[in-house]
Amino acid sequence: MRRLLPTPGDVDDAGLVDAYRLLPGRSLRVNFVASLDGAITVGGVSEGLGSPGDKRIFRVLRALADAVLVGHGTSSAEGYRPITADSAVGRLRASIGRPPTAPVVVVSRRASLSPDDRLVGAPSPTICVTCEAADPARRAALEGAGVRVLVCGEDDVDLPTALDQLAGLGHEQVLCEGGPQLLHAALTAGVVDELDLSIAPALVGGESRLLADALGTPVRPALVQLLEEDGVLFARYSLAAPGAR
Numbered sequence: 001m002r003r004l005l006p007t008p009g010d011v012d013d014a015g016l017v018d019a020y021r022l023l024p025g026r027s028l029r030v031n032f033v034a035s036l037d038g039a040i041t042v043g044g045v046s047e048g049l050g051s052p053g054d055k056r057i058f059r060v061l062r063a064l065a066d067a068v069l070v071g072h073g074t075s076s077a078e079g080y081r082p083i084t085a086d087s088a089v090g091r092l093r094a095s096i097g098r099p100p101t102a103p104v105v106v107v108s109r110r111a112s113l114s115p116d117d118r119l120v121g122a123p124s125p126t127i128c129v130t131c132e133a134a135d136p137a138r139r140a141a142l143e144g145a146g147v148r149v150l151v152c153g154e155d156d157v158d159l160p161t162a163l164d165q166l167a168g169l170g171h172e173q174v175l176c177e178g179g180p181q182l183l184h185a186a187l188t189a190g191v192v193d194e195l196d197l198s199i200a201p202a203l204v205g206g207e208s209r210l211l212a213d214a215l216g217t218p219v220r221p222a223l224v225q226l227l228e229e230d231g232v233l234f235a236r237y238s239l240a241a242p243g244a245r
């Protein structure tokens with residue numbers, strides 16, 4: 001992999017971790033892979049846009065995160081599993097001095113996560129972020145199965161409250177892996193600090209887009225880093241810069 005910006009040069013595996021390290025403190029960064037025309041899936045899942053470089057960055061971002069936040073649509077479509085110590089991410093986490101596991105946090109207005117889901121029973125217990133309007137029986141069933149349920153908001157999930165509660169549990173640096181509905185809500189709430197976008201050299205058309213609905217005001221992130229491998233661009237955009245939100 002090579003860095004094009006800010007300083008050109010080769011990037012090895014250790015350098016890749018350094019390229020995505022964050023300063024201490026709270027942050028929410030979002031990671032997506034998209035085609036040149038903004039499609040985020042091929043045949044309903046993201047795998048068709050992936051590449052070896054994208055997978056390495058996916059692992060690095062997970063290794064650096066205190067928790068992985070995801071919408072229920074994505075965790076279900078992509079068959080999410082817990083982050084375990086014996087996984088590639090778990091081993092990378094341990095090698096850089098971090099706890100080998102981290103929780104997956106599923107955002108679901110309706111508390112749709114099933115108590116039988118593969119995410120339930122994880123070494124770092126899965127968290128479900130939901131709201132008062134969710135069926136109390138569903139919430140209780142999840143808690144009974146060992147899921148930590150955070151009720152954030154009344155009729156809808158309030159993301160700033162959710163991030164406050166996660167920080168209170170020690171999960172300050174949160175990686176959001178989408179999908180588009182969650183990204184839209186996070187941008188609208190103004191809680192996104194960084195967008196890490198892998199741009200695959202593909203034209204797809206007709207599939208889910210990064211954002212399905214218009215934002216009230218366009219968001220204009222600042223490019224802070226650009227890496228490249230096999231024609232795939234890995235852009236790191238800051239939304240925390242003045243004027244980005």
Ligand SMILES: NC(=O)c1ccc[n+]([C@@H]2O[C@H](COP(=O)([O-])OP(=O)(O)OC[C@H]3O[C@@H](n4cnc5c(N)ncnc54)[C@H](OP(=O)(O)O)[C@@H]3O)[C@@H](O)[C@H]2O)c1
Pocket residue numbers: 031032033034039040041044045046049070071072073074075077078107108109110111112113156157177178179180181182183185186208
């Ligand atoms: N290329 C990529 O990098 C990438 C990344 C992520 C996802 N994807 C793709 O995106 C697709 C999934 O998209 P999606 O539109 O279903 O997105 P999603 O945001 O993952 O899931 C939507 C569901 O999550 C819950 N949710 C999301 N935001 C919420 C909020 N602010 N408040 C409360 N609940 C919220 C709701 O669940 P309930 O209905 O349970 O209330 C909602 O129905 C999949 O095909 C996946 O493969 C691609």
